Amino acid sequence: MKTITQAIRSGNVMVSDGAWGTFLQQMGLQPGECTESWNLKHPDRVLKIAQSYIDAGSDMIETNSFGGNAFKLSMFGLEDKSFEINEAAARISRQVAGDNKHVLGSIGPTGKILMMGDVTYDQLYEAFKTQAMGLEAGGANALVVETMTDIEEATAAVKACRENTSSEVICTMTFDKSPDGSFFTMMGVSPADMVAAMLDAGATIIGANCGNGMENMIGVVKEIRAIDAEIPVLVHANAGAPVYKNGETVFLETPDEMAKFVKLLVNAGANIIGGCCGTTPDHIKKIAEIVKSLKK
Amino acid sequence: MDKNELLTKLAECVEFGKVNKAAPYPPTMKGQDGADELTKQALEIGIKPVDILNDALIFAMDKVGEKFTQKKIFVPQMLISAKAMNVAMEHLKPFFQSGEVKRKGKFIIGTVSGDLHDIGKNLVAMIVEGAGWEVIDLGVDVDAAKFIVAINENPDAVVGLSALLTTTMPNMQKIAAEIKSQFPDVKLVIGGAPVNDEFRDEIGADGYSPDPQSAVAYLNALVA
Numbered sequence: 247m248k249t250i251t252q253a254i255r256s257g258n259v260m261v262s263d264g265a266w267g268t269f270l271q272q273m274g275l276q277p278g279e280c281t282e283s284w285n286l287k288h289p290d291r292v293l294k295i296a297q298s299y300i301d302a303g304s305d306m307i308e309t310n311s312f313g314g315n316a317f318k319l320s321m322f323g324l325e326d327k328s329f330e331i332n333e334a335a336a337r338i339s340r341q342v343a344g345d346n347k348h349v350l351g352s353i354g355p356t357g358k359i360l361m362m363g364d365v366t367y368d369q370l371y372e373a374f375k376t377q378a379m380g381l382e383a384g385g386a387n388a389l390v391v392e393t394m395t396d397i398e399e400a401t402a403a404v405k406a407c408r409e410n411t412s413s414e415v416i417c418t419m420t421f422d423k424s425p426d427g428s429f430f431t432m433m434g435v436s437p438a439d440m441v442a443a444m445l446d447a448g449a450t451i452i453g454a455n456c457g458n459g460m461e462n463m464i465g466v467v468k469e470i471r472a473i474d475a476e477i478p479v480l481v482h483a484n485a486g487a488p489v490y491k492n493g494e495t496v497f498l499e500t501p502d503e504m505a506k507f508v509k510l511l512v513n514a515g516a517n518i519i520g521g522c523c524g525t526t527p528d529h530i531k532k533i534a535e536i537v538k539s540l541k542k
Numbered sequence: 543m544d545k546n547e548l549l550t551k552l553a554e555c556v557e558f559g560k561v562n563k564a565a566p567y568p569p570t571m572k573g574q575d576g577a578d579e580l581t582k583q584a585l586e587i588g589i590k591p592v593d594i595l596n597d598a599l600i601f602a603m604d605k606v607g608e609k610f611t612q613k614k615i616f617v618p619q620m621l622i623s624a625k626a627m628n629v630a631m632e633h634l635k636p637f638f639q640s641g642e643v644k645r646k647g648k649f650i651i652g653t654v655s656g657d658l659h660d661i662g663k664n665l666v667a668m669i670v671e672g673a674g675w676e677v678i679d680l681g682v683d684v685d686a687a688k689f690i691v692a693i694n695e696n697p698d699a700v701v702g703l704s705a706l707l708t709t710t711m712p713n714m715q716k717i718a719a720e721i722k723s724q725f726p727d728v729k730l731v732i733g734g735a736p737v738n739d740e741f742r743d744e745i746g747a748d749g750y751s752p753d754p755q756s757a758v759a760y761l762n763a764l765v766a
Contacts, residue, residue: 268708357661490711
C-alpha cells in the first residue's frame with residue numbers, strides 16, 4: 247500500500263472519516279464516561295463505527311483514542327492504561343481497514359496549558375509518546391495530532407510521534423474566524439504559524455479540524471496554501487455549529503450542504519477531506535461521491 | 543512617581559502581563575517593576591486600596607477582556623494578565639478581609655456534571671475576579687447538589703454554569719431547573735462553546751455569555 251503522502255503526490259484526493267464521539271453517544275456512551283475505555287469494554291460497538299465509515303467510502307479511518315493520553319485518562323483513574331487502550335483502539339480500526347485502507351491513530355490535546363506551569367513540556371512529550379507507540383503497536387500507519395490550539399503542545403505531540411514511531415505524522419489545529427476574516431486558534435496561532443512550526447517538528451501532512459463548518463475551512467486552507475504550495479492538507483470539518491433542540495444536540499449541516507463545499511475545498515488546495523463533530527456515514531458517503539466525480 | 547503615574551504604570555503591568563520585576567514577559571518591559579512591586583509601592587505611599595483596585599486593576603482587566611472579545615489578544619495574553627492581577631490582589635487581601643475594600647458581589651461558577659473541561663470556566667472566573675467580584679470556583683463535573691450547597695452558603699451569589707461538550711447540555715438544563723426550583727430568585731448565567739441565547743431561554747437561565755467580558759457586563763449590570 248502507498249503511504250498517504252505518496253497517494254496524494256500521485257494526484258489523488260482522499261476521503262477520511264466522520265465523527266466518532268457523537269456516534270458513540272448514540273450507542274449508549276454516557277456524558278462523563280471515558281470514551282476510550284470502550285475500546286476494552288465494548289470493542290464490538292467501536293468496530294461498528296469504523297465499519298460504517300469504511301462502508302461509506304473512506305480511504306482512511308481514525309481510531310477511538312482522541313482523549314487517550316495519560317492526562318485525560320487520569321480523570322477516570324486509567325492513566326496507567328494509556329498504551330493498552332490506544333493499542334486496542336488501533337487494533338479495532340485495523341481489523342476493519344484491512345491491508346488497503348489507512349488507519350489514523352487519533353491524538354487529541356491534554357487539556358493542560360503549558361504556560362500555566364501545571365505541566366512541563368517533557369511530561370506532555372512522554373504522555374504523547376506512550377499514546378503514539380500504543381497506536382502504532384495496534385496497527386495505525388499514520389498518527390493524527392488533532393484539535394490542537396497551542397504550538398508547544400502540538401510540537402510535543404508531533405515530535406513524540408516522529409521520534410518514536412515510523413508512522414506518517416499529521417497535525418491539524420482548530421481555528422476560529424476573527425472579525426477581520428483571518429483565522430486563529432484560541433491560543434492565537436495562525437495557519438501560517440502552524441505550517442512553519444509543524445513542518446519543523448516533523449509533521450508531513452497538516453490541516454484543520456472541528457470549527458464551525460465546511461465553509462470556514464476554505465479560508466483556512468487558502469491561508470495554508472498561501473505560504474506552502476506543496477504540503478498535503480487534511481480537513482476534518484464539523485457539520486456546522488451545534489444547535490440544541492428538544493433536549494438533544496444536533497448539527498444542522500446536511501450531507502448535501504457539506505458536500506457542496508467539497509469542490510471549493512479541493513480547489514483551494516485540500517487533499518484529504520473528512521468530517522468532525524456531527525458528521526455521519528451519510529455525510530462521508532456524499533463527500534466520497536463528490537470526490538470520485540472530481541477525479542474524472 | 544505620583545499617584546496617577548503609579549496607578550497608570552500598574553494598570554499597564556496588568557494589561558500587558560508584567561507580573562514582577564524578574565518576569566521575562568513582556569520583553570518590552572524587561573527589568574522594570576511589575577504588578578507585584580508597584581502595588582506594594584502604591585500602598586506604601588498611601589494610595590487607597592480601593593483606588594488601586596478600581597483605577598488600576600479593574601481598569602486594566604476591563605481592557606484585557608475587551609481586547610479578548612475582539613480577538614486582538616488570545617488565551618495566553620489573558621492568562622498572563624490574570625496572573626499579574628492575582629499578584630497585585632495578594633497585597634490587597636488584608637483590606638478585603640478587614641472590610642475596607644468591598645467586592646461587587648459573589649459569583650459561583652462550575653463546569654456541569656459529565657463535563658471535565660475547565661479552560662473556558664477558568665478564563666471566566668479570572669476575568670470576573672479581575673472585575674472586582676469574589677469568585678467561588680466549584681471546579682469541573684459539578685452536579686446540582688454541589689451548586690445548591692454553595693448557594694445555601696452564599697445566598698446572594700450569582701451562579702455561572704459552563705459546558706464545553708454538546709452532550710452535557712442536558713445536564714446543564716437539569717442543574718438549572720433544580721437550582722431555579724429551590725432558589726427562584728438566584729440569577730443564573732450560562733456559557734461555553736455549544737450554548738447560545740436560545741438555549742438559555744429554553745432552560746430558563748437569566749443570562750448567556752458568549753465570552754468572559756459579557757459575563758462581567760451581565761454581573762455588573764445586576765449591581766449597577
